[in-house]
Amino acid sequence: MKDFGYERVHDVSGAVALLGADPDARYLGGGTNLVDLMKTGVERPTRLVDVRELPLDSVESTEDGGLRIGATVTNSDLAAHPEVRRRYPALAQAVLAGASGQLRNMATVGGNLLQRTRCGYFTDVTKPCNKREPGSGCPAVEGEHHNHAILGATEHCVATHPSDMGVALAAFDAVIGYETAEGPGELPLADFYLPVGDTPHLETALPSGALITGVTLPPAPVAAASRYRKVRERASYAFAIGSIAAALDVRDGVVREVRLAYGAVASRPWRAHAAERALTGGPASAEAFAAAADAELAAASPLPRNGYKVTLLRNLTVAVLTELTEEAAR
Ligand SMILES: Cc1cc2nc3c(=O)[nH]c(=O)nc-3n(C[C@H](O)[C@H](O)[C@H](O)COP(=O)(O)OP(=O)(O)OC[C@H]3O[C@@H](n4cnc5c(N)ncnc54)[C@H](O)[C@@H]3O)c2cc1C
Ligand code: SF4
Structure with missing residues (x-):
């Protein structure tokens, strides 16, 4: 070192x-x-x-009924916070699904958002990798890619973003706050991660040297009925091979509002807008949930060894939305 x-x-x-x-x-x-x-x-x-001793370690309610989460709040404190558990349960579940207790005691919200991909070529400095060394190539396209992206990738990089927390934040329209020498700024999560294009080494729209100060969650009553489900290759201490954050407001069998985001399928947490559009105002049925997932995943371009993720995400969508529908009926 x-x-x-x-x-x-x-x-x-x-x-x-x-x-x-x-x-x-x-x-x-x-x-x-x-x-x-x-x-x-x-x-x-x-x-x-x-940055751990900066005064950015609190979770507070905002006047409009949302939450403001400081950048140095640990993953453990975030998952245990009573307002997070009550108003945004999928966020608490997503954080708890990540890493291990010891790691969550150390890891912060700011660091979680900016953690790097777990692509094995990226972490091995003896291998080429466009993300680590622009222009050197992407061996994952032809090589080991069973846990790589199926959405939004390009031939320049097919890596996924590893965060579980980020998937729930994407579903709830989180806004990232930051500070620079020129003053404070904000970026909706949807604009925070840059598209891969031919510049996979440029990962976020944060200005150079910016300090993430916190994350704001707008009020979202639908989030109270939400869930995070993660599929991984072993039961704990493993990154997702596919995950979903879902929130559902269903009344009289009709979907009033739905939020869906997928993890481990793209270079950023993937908000499933096409699926949300397909579901809103329609029946809350297994057939409709499957059709909505198909609408979202029509844009998928799987590689030879990660096509299983399309089926996995479709099944996760149906299972989690069915559970939320059954809970709403109780
Ligand atoms: C064995 C293992 C298993 C894991 N499993 C999972 C998992 O299943 N799911 C999951 O989501 N994560 C998992 N993680 C990742 C873990 O969640 C991240 O390492 C952690 O969230 C990063 O937070 P940190 O505070 O330690 O970041 P750091 O390592 O301190 O920093 C990460 C990056 O963020 C930058 N940074 C940190 N804070 C700020 C700030 N306030 N403003 C601007 N930049 C900042 C740093 O400069 C650095 O570039 C795992 C990690 C390990 C080691
Ligand atoms: S997928 Fe991205 S991170 Fe992995 S080798 Fe290719 S360029 Fe590098």
Whole structure:
């Protein structure tokens, strides 16, 4: 590992100033992803700016009935927060589905959003990878890609975003707040992650050196009836091979409102707008749920060894929406 400096900051402006003065420095949250990448040589920062003592560690209700979540709230505290569990249960479930108890005690909301892909070529510095080394190629297209993207990918990169938390945030229209030397800014999650295109190394629309300060969830009464379901290759301590965050308001057998987002299928949490449109105002039936998933997944371009994800996502959609419909009827 290359030598690096370390600084602990106590105020937001001080943190932003340090990154402004040294573009090769990195913010350090829980370090559960960044430090691993430093050990393998994927990341080689000159300095770590530890943000964990910034006053960004609270979850608060907003005046309009939403929630504001600080960037340094740990994954454990987020999942345990009573208002998150009551008003956005799929978010608490998604966070709890990730990593392990020890990791969730360290990992922060800001770091979770910016964790990097688990594509094996990206983390192996002896291999080419367009994301790590632009222009070097994407061996995953012809090689190991059973857990790679089926939606929104290009021949330049087929990696998935690994976050479970981000999938629930996508379903609930989260807005990411950040601070730069020029002042604060906001990005809806839908605009936060950039399309892959031919620049997979450019992952987010965050300005250079920006510090994520928090995430705001707008009020969403539908979110109280929500669920996160994750499929993985072993029962714990594994990333998703497919996941869904779903919320459903169904009355008299008719879908009044629905939110759907998929995980482990694209370079970002995938909001399933086509499926939502297909369902809204129609019957809450297994046939309709399957047809809605088909409408969304019509855009899928699976690789030779990850076509199973299309069936997996279709089945997850039907199963989770059926469960939510049955619960609404009780
Ligand atoms: C074995 C293992 C299993 C895992 N399984 C899962 C899983 O199943 N599901 C899942 O979702 N995740 C999983 N994770 C990933 C884990 O959730 C992330 O590592 C974690 O959320 C990252 O948070 P962190 O605070 O530790 O980030 P760090 O490692 O500290 O930082 C990650 C990135 O974010 C940047 N950063 C951190 N905070 C800020 C900020 N406030 N503003 C701007 N930039 C910032 C850092 O500079 C760095 O680039 C797993 C991790 C491990 C090691
Ligand atoms: S899928 Fe993306 S991260 Fe993986 S090797 Fe290809 S370019 Fe790199």
